[in-house]
Amino acid sequence: MIHRKSKFSDAAALGEAIAYARGEKKVPLVIRNAQWLDVFSGQFRSGDLAIANGMIVGVGDAYDGDQIIDAQGLHAVPGFIDSHVHVESSLMTPARFQEAALPSGTTTAIWDPHEIANVLGLEGIQWALDAVQDLLIDIHVMVPSCVPSTSPELEFESSGATLKAADIRTLVGHPRVLGLAEMMNFPGLLHRDADIMQKIMDYHALRLDGHCPGLSGKDLNAYAVAGIHSCHESTTLAEAREKLSKGIHVLIREGSCAKDADALLPLLDAYTSSTVGLCSDDRNPLDILEEGHISFIINKALESERHPADIFRAASFATARLYGLHDRGALAPGYLADICLIEAKGQTWAEGMRLKRVIKRGQLVDGETLQKQRSPLPQAGKRNLNLPKPQLKDFVIPASGSEAKARVIEVIPHQILTREAQATLKVVQGQIQADPARDILKIAVLERHHQRGYRFTALVQGFGIKSGAIATSINHDSHNIIAVGSSDELILAAIEDLIRIDGGIVVRSDKGTQAQLALPIAGLMTDSSPDAVAGSLRELKALARSIGCVLSEPFLQLSFLALPVIPSLKITDRGLIDVQACCKVPVVFESP
């Protein structure tokens, strides 16, 4: 289960690599004149990088090559590793994700496919493993530990599938499986839930990823003692420092919605450049194309004047070692030829870096080759959206009297955390009235996997929508339908549009204008190109703005409002969830 330096297929291949390294044979590719990063010492060095058969065979010495890249003025660093990503959040298949991420320097990604697992179960994970098989980018898989995100006994949410220890045990030993993915159910772990204990025992020889926002003190010790070795959910420097000191390696996250880099980058120094990784977690394709992927965090780090060696070491070496990927993360003989050629944008690194060339397994990355690669699609079967017909009455929030005090989910821009707000609202004919003027809107979640008919409506503040609705089948982690809008009628219309395209994202204005992105793979992903997806997203965002939405990431923020493991107040198809108290709470406060 340990991935050592590039294994040779046979002794002849080993012998050939030795011959190339000794210069007995002319190597196919030489990068000349670059300043290359020696990650072992944290120093940039000069000399050639010689590449053959996808592997670096020599560094530092002069080599003769069939192809020479003159990298005068450039720096060479190991390809970036995304230490924790849900590829589903790119809205694309792994092959299409590759088209966006690989040219931005991400040569390896560690995927927790828990979105598709929540919809399709074990079959979804198996598809994920198949879908990454023949790609140029290397995508390794962590097996989802919490499907659904909360213990099924709590009845907090209806996912498409439930995965118990016995279901996922079969994946231990799969060559692409590095371990168990983020253990979100940390209360379950702390209280020794039997199924969680079993999952940990089954995966104990592999890596156990964490997810424990805000956990500290003895409970954090308990989480670590179980073998959890990482967490990507720190939002403050103090939280990150405590986690790291307890052996929970910190993965600094900069997603489209959850943005922790500014807070956590001060953690990065010469020591932590071997114990801290970088990750994107959830990053939409627009951001990947426009800002970059791991490269975006790297640029933030350079701009915040972290030392370049520290940054590039964390972005490659640290994560590779952390996950036992001993064949990468360094520019040295025997390592994969995953290389980024970069230059400083300005006179110093403080203005960030520009990627000049990406080399993956010795191949120059070009768009044409990538476009030829396609992930196989999951077997077509039943519809993605499989629910009783929605009706207006689904969106009624009953109350008595003429006004009522109600709980309101308060959205915090750029965070997946929410706050609980309270508001007094009008009651008409036994129904609470939303109040778009005060930005208090109705929000509904409808079970969509198994015709179970669960649906729930609550109140939300922060979207700013004045005259329209948004609906999507992306809805972490259970991926039911979630919709928010300025009126019950518009919410219903947006959901009906969504059902028509069998899942995806829909925005609808009160003038009947509509924008949509169909996501035929489990209602989460598409096989369309990054450009096409980005185009649709731009239209959707433009229409969302035109109906009054003030959030820069309306769809991601909407889709995280149903994740009952991230504090504070969340909505699922089963009700309103107080995450800290770990219980359902009513929308309307009882009259005193």
Added chain:
Amino acid sequence: MIHRKSKFSDAAALGEAIAYARGEKKVPLVIRNAQWLDVFSGQFRSGDLAIANGMIVGVGDAYDGDQIIDAQGLHAVPGFIDSHVHVESSLMTPARFQEAALPSGTTTAIWDPHEIANVLGLEGIQWALDAVQDLLIDIHVMVPSCVPSTSPELEFESSGATLKAADIRTLVGHPRVLGLAEMMNFPGLLHRDADIMQKIMDYHALRLDGHCPGLSGKDLNAYAVAGIHSCHESTTLAEAREKLSKGIHVLIREGSCAKDADALLPLLDAYTSSTVGLCSDDRNPLDILEEGHISFIINKALESERHPADIFRAASFATARLYGLHDRGALAPGYLADICLIEAKGQTWAEGMRLKRVIKRGQLVDGETLQKQRSPLPQAGKRNLNLPKPQLKDFVIPASGSEAKARVIEVIPHQILTREAQATLKVVQGQIQADPARDILKIAVLERHHQRGYRFTALVQGFGIKSGAIATSINHDSHNIIAVGSSDELILAAIEDLIRIDGGIVVRSDKGTQAQLALPIAGLMTDSSPDAVAGSLRELKALARSIGCVLSEPFLQLSFLALPVIPSLKITDRGLIDVQACCKVPVVFESP
């Protein structure tokens, strides 16, 4: 094959650890008030260390304990790891080695048992694996790659056994085996010797240790491309830097004879504290008892004003990660409770540190417990010294004329390297005459494993012996008999003494005074206590001095004179070896 954090025997044990960590149960042992090293950040921190079931269960928070160690004024660091040791060089069984090494803070050692493998073959390795089984110290094993040290086809030496790829393949998968031990035959690797290629292929998923003194440039790239990940043979800073930059992790060695710490310690900084290890390689029991083991290198590093965090991180964390020992090398929940409590000797660390207490798997290390542990002994069988009766004529170096020009092995104090010197010597009755007045002595090696009768005599300079002889059955790596002395008669007498005790070390003066240390296990080791062995060694050294020997490590230096993989001129039972030229050379130069 990857050793993760302490595996729990079952879910109940996992649950208990969680309960201890949360403080639900009072923990058996708490270390209070120490400044403890957070290796992940390279910072010392305050707060309790809570220990239960041999494991650290909590750090940084206040715990209640059955036993409290007040460590006010002390620092706590992870137990030291010897990244490369031949336990045989302690002259003791692993259990007796433990008695000396564990109280000096070495809680884990990585053993290449190639000395006993050269005598007993696979059976010797199997004994090594058995002998470490039940000890408190953790000793992991690297499987010897080069037995004998040179390709058998070269006929450079007669070892007790020859191990081919097919012989050692069976040990892949053994839970204590971490990989393939030092690949000394780097010329064989560079020239793609088929058996070496096969060994590398067989062990490629594990760790491949190196040994490549002076190798650089493209040949070093070739060595690295094959997957070799470490080397403990650097003697200059430039050599070490180049190796590290090529992914050959540097193990800084301070043995009894080979002392590289002064030259290499400047390599150690915040970056390299995660990529550089410390090792003893060959360290005699006197030095372990009087100066320390890994603790001795640590003190040298402190005295040379390296940063304490860098030193203690390299001494534990770096090596643990390098060898996949993920259950140790840090003071954090889930890691083994291998802890050294130390204090600075002076006002600052620059005067070195003093060990106050060693804790191994949560147990306070005390001499009494250690003395109760014993390694099983190998099955007694044939004699260790198994050779035709030595005779005076064995030591004749024939030459013609009245004088002859001859090659002389020049010993360099504190190094296992030698130089080739030349001298013109008297010839009497067709025999070259040694010249003790000029410190040119005869040195002889006699095959002792299989009655093969090979024996060879040459000349050596540097011992300074005036009137006596030294003989030993420790003689790297083939472990034949080697003897040096001021006359043929005294050499013979010393060898006869050695045969009488069936192996060990003997010093004999011309007055008939004799000192000896019997090593009944393969002629290499004894089950006697460290104090007893140290006592014998002191007597042997005193007598060696009294016969004129000027070397501070006469026995180790003598025993390395037959190792034909360390430059320049060496002697084996088969002849005089020019290591760089890789051929046998005559003692006497042909007359022109």
